[in-house]
Amino acid sequence: MRVHDFVMPVGPQSPAIKEPILLKVCLEGEEVQKVRMVTGYTHRGIEYLLEGKNPDQALYVASRVCGICSITHERAYVRTVENILGYDAPERVKAIRTVLFELERMQSHLLWAGFMMHEIGLETLFNYFWREREKVLDCFEKITGGRVHHNINKIRTLRYDMEEEDPEFILQQVRSVARKTRDYYNDCMKEEVVVSRLKNVGTIPKSMALEWGLTGPIARASGVRIDTRKIDPYDWYSRIDFEMAAGKRGDALERLKVRLTEVMESARIVERVLSGLPDEKIPPHSLSRVEGEGHARVEAPRGELFYYLRFKNNRVERAKIRTPSFSYMKILEELLPGMVVGDVPVIVASLDPCFSCLERVLVEKNGRVEELREKEFRRKYSCPG
Amino acid sequence: MGLKTEVLAWLFRRPVTENYPEQKKKPYQRFRGRIVYYSKRCIGCRLCERNCPVNAIVFHEKGRIDFDMGKCILCGLCRDVCPARPKAIAFSTEYDYSSTRKEDLKNLVK
Numbered sequence: 001m002r003v004h005d006f007v008m009p010v011g012p013q014s015p016a017i018k019e020p021i022l023l024k025v026c027l028e029g030e031e032v033q034k035v036r037m038v039t040g041y042t043h044r045g046i047e048y049l050l051e052g053k054n055p056d057q058a059l060y061v062a063s064r065v066c067g068i069c070s071i072t073h074e075r076a077y078v079r080t081v082e083n084i085l086g087y088d089a090p091e092r093v094k095a096i097r098t099v100l101f102e103l104e105r106m107q108s109h110l111l112w113a114g115f116m117m118h119e120i121g122l123e124t125l126f127n128y129f130w131r132e133r134e135k136v137l138d139c140f141e142k143i144t145g146g147r148v149h150h151n152i153n154k155i156r157t158l159r160y161d162m163e164e165e166d167p168e169f170i171l172q173q174v175r176s177v178a179r180k181t182r183d184y185y186n187d188c189m190k191e192e193v194v195v196s197r198l199k200n201v202g203t204i205p206k207s208m209a210l211e212w213g214l215t216g217p218i219a220r221a222s223g224v225r226i227d228t229r230k231i232d233p234y235d236w237y238s239r240i241d242f243e244m245a246a247g248k249r250g251d252a253l254e255r256l257k258v259r260l261t262e263v264m265e266s267a268r269i270v271e272r273v274l275s276g277l278p279d280e281k282i283p284p285h286s287l288s289r290v291e292g293e294g295h296a297r298v299e300a301p302r303g304e305l306f307y308y309l310r311f312k313n314n315r316v317e318r319a320k321i322r323t324p325s326f327s328y329m330k331i332l333e334e335l336l337p338g339m340v341v342g343d344v345p346v347i348v349a350s351l352d353p354c355f356s357c358l359e360r361v362l363v364e365k366n367g368r369v370e371e372l373r374e375k376e377f378r379r380k381y382s383c384p385g
Numbered sequence: 386m387g388l389k390t391e392v393l394a395w396l397f398r399r400p401v402t403e404n405y406p407e408q409k410k411k412p413y414q415r416f417r418g419r420i421v422y423y424s425k426r427c428i429g430c431r432l433c434e435r436n437c438p439v440n441a442i443v444f445h446e447k448g449r450i451d452f453d454m455g456k457c458i459l460c461g462l463c464r465d466v467c468p469a470r471p472k473a474i475a476f477s478t479e480y481d482y483s484s485t486r487k488e489d490l491k492n493l494v495k
Contacts, residue, residue, distance in 0.1 A: 057438040060460035124392065131401055145415035145476075151460050159465070160415060187388040285465065287436075 008341070012041045016345035018115070019355040023332070023348070027341060035336040037329065042356045050319040055081055055155060055290045058316045062307075063151060065321060066357045068111060070146075071104040072300040073321075074153040076307040079234060081155050084294035084311070091278045093158055098236040098273050099170065100143070100152065101298075102266040106177065107136040108301035109217075109259040109266075112352045113184075116256060119349045120197045125184060132180050135173040142169060154285040161282050167274045178267035185260045198253035202335050202347035205250055212331050216303025216324050218351060221258045222250030228299035242269050252350035259352075289314050300324055302352055323357035409481075417459045417476040421493045424448040426473040433463035433474060452492035454482060 006027045012020040020041035026034040046065055050058050062077040063070045075097060082089065089097075114129030137147045143166055144150035144159075152159050188194045204214070209222035219226050227244050229237040245261035247254035293310035303324030310318040328351060335347055403410060412418065429447030441456035442463060464474045477493065484490060 053438060054436070056462060056466075057436060060438045060458065060462060063460075064458065125388070128391070134401070141416060142413045143415070145413070145417045145461070146459070149459070151417075154465075159461070183391070184388070191388070287466065 010344055014345075016119070017348055019353060021329075021348075021353070021355055023336075023344065025336070025341065025344060030340045030342075032336050032339050032341060032344065035333045037332055039329070039355065044356070047319045047321060050316050053316050054314055055288050055311065055316070058319075059153070059155065060151060062319075062321075063149060063153075065323070066354055067148060068108050068354060069104055069300050069302070070149045070151075071100050071153070072298055072305055074151070075101060076296060076298045076300075076305050077309070078153045078155055079296035079298060080294050080307045080309050081288070081290055083296050084290055084292050084309070085155075085288070087156055089156065090280060090282060092161075092280045093282050094235045095273050095277050096158060096162060096282075097153065098240075099270050100140075100150070101235065102269045102273075103136055103139055103170075103174075105301045106174070106263050106266045107133050107140075109263045110136070110177075110181070112349075113256065113260060113263075116252075116346075116349055117194075119345050120194065122191075122193065125188070128180070128184060132177045135177050139170050139173050142166065155288045155290075157283045157285050159285065162277075167277060171271060171274055174267045174270050178264050181260055181263045181267075185257075185264075188256065188260070194256075195253060197346065198256060198350070199251060200249075201252045201339070201343050202350050203249065203251040204331070204335065208331075208334075209250065212328060214303070214328050214331075216300070217245070217255060217258045217262065218303070218328060220245055221247040221254040223248050226304075228297055228304050232297060234296075234298065236273055240269060240272050242272075252346060255350050255352075302354060302357075303327065323354070325352075325354045325357045329353055412478040412480065414478075416478045416480070417461055419454060419477050419479045419482050419493060420452045420457065420463075421475045421477050422450060422452060423471075423473045423475070424450075424494055426469050426471060428469045428473070430468060432466045432468065436462050436466050438462065450492075454490040454492065455487065 008025045008027055010023040010025055011017050012022045017023075022038040022041075024036040024038065025032055046061065050061055053061060059074060059077055063074040065073045110129050110133040114126045114133065117123075117125040117129060140150055141147050143162060144152040204218065204222045206223045209219050209224050214222070214224065215226055215228075223246065225244060225246055229242075230244060242265055245258045245265060247258050290311045291314070293308070295306065295308040297304055297306045299305070300323070305324060306322040308318075308320040309316060332348065332351070336344060339347065425448070427448050427450065431444050433450070434442045434444040438460060439456050439458055441453045441458075443451040443453070445451065459476070461476065464472060464476065467474050482490070
């Protein structure tokens with residue numbers, strides 16, 4: 001291995017990267033030669049925290065895995081438990097869940113878009129995107145009582161039903177957000193600063209996306225047509241016809257395109273669901289009793305989110321969560337070499353990483369933290385491959 | 386409408402942000418803020434203590450329960466499981482109760 005001239009640490013506290021990750025960037029002049037990624041700064045042991053909790057308690061711990069996509073974690077948990085129970089929720093519950101799920105996707109993508117604009121120095125667009133996001137958060141606060149952690153899903157049902165005036169309120173907000181997003185989308189694609197800064201930066205070709213098993217908007221931007229809402233539909237996704245946003249080149253600009261298109265598509269899904277909202281009563285909630293094991297997946301804003309849960313004596317015995325960020329963060333070590341150092345924060349941000357979701361494997365033994373690659377980990381701890 | 390028009394239009398409008406400590410945004414009705422405990426309605430069943438996911442609730446006796454708002458994650462499960470009618474636990478819309486002293490984070494008792 002060649003020793004490079006200069007190793008620059010980016011993070012864990014850096015003005016360029018907002019989340020705690022350490023990138024040891026080896027530089028040869030301006031060019032990145034090699035990158036080593038160090039994570040573990042937000043490891044909370046949340047799978048262990050889930051163990052020993054009863055099914056209703058664990059739901060609220062699960063929803064706090066992520067601070068941006070709380071509903072998706074709740075939904076994945078509830079889907080897993082309902083799979084174990086063999087329960088099919090009433091149509092109105094499913095419809096409201098679909099609406100909330102899409103609102104979550106909208107706010108997450110708008111947050112990302114604003115953040116991306118901030119990274120390339122367009123503070124005005126950053127503020128505009130976040131102003132639109134505020135409208136979606138208002139919808140959440142009105143329906144669920146929480147702006148970030150919503151906690152509206154219950155096993156078998158929902159905590160609250162929608163009030164009579166709520167659909168009208170949501171439609172109004174969502175239409176306004178979609179209209180503004182379309183304007184900003186057109187502006188972004190015409191704006192020289194955005195295009196020149198994002199085009200051909202952090203390109204993931206289709207073959208690489210397939211090889212790394214990417215999901216979500218990143219895979220779709222590379223031309224891989226994969227969406228859990230299409231291949232394993234839940235709630236109302238099988239009843240509603242929607243378009244899957246897709247790109248070709250797989251660079252940062254394409255990812256911006258895909259995400260903003262998804263915001264507009266989500267707004268259309270919300271409109272369609274609310275126009276056919278069934279008029280029935282949702283069942284009251286009660287404490288559940290669950291035994292056995294099951295798994296489920298949902299399409300989180302960042303990709304496929306997978307849950308595995310095993311219950312024994314009405315307590316969670318084992319939980320395994322595979323978040324979308326987990327699958328793609330290692331790709332940074334392959335993407336960054338060859339780029340100039342100024343593009344590092346742009347590429348990291350364009351992947352939309354969520355580090356509190358990501359941090360899962362960190363082996364601590366005799367007070368020493370050791371970091372293992374997949375093969376070494378399997379050999380040392382004899383995990384079946 | 387292009388970005389330039391948008392920027393120019395917002396020159397003549399009031400900002401969307403608020404002067405937070407002076408002007409406080411009124412939360413919606415379902416907002417989960419600081420917990421209010423109605424000691425007279427409590428029947429002493431301990432269901433809230435048993436179901437709290439973060440052990441923020443300590444039961445002393447019927448009518449005397451400690452809610453540690455420093456630990457509370459505001460999930461609302463204690464209110465959902467409360468069998469008393471009307472419920473002994475409610476959420477106020479008070480959201481700015483952060484403090485440098487732990488005693489200030491105890492529950493509001495009515």
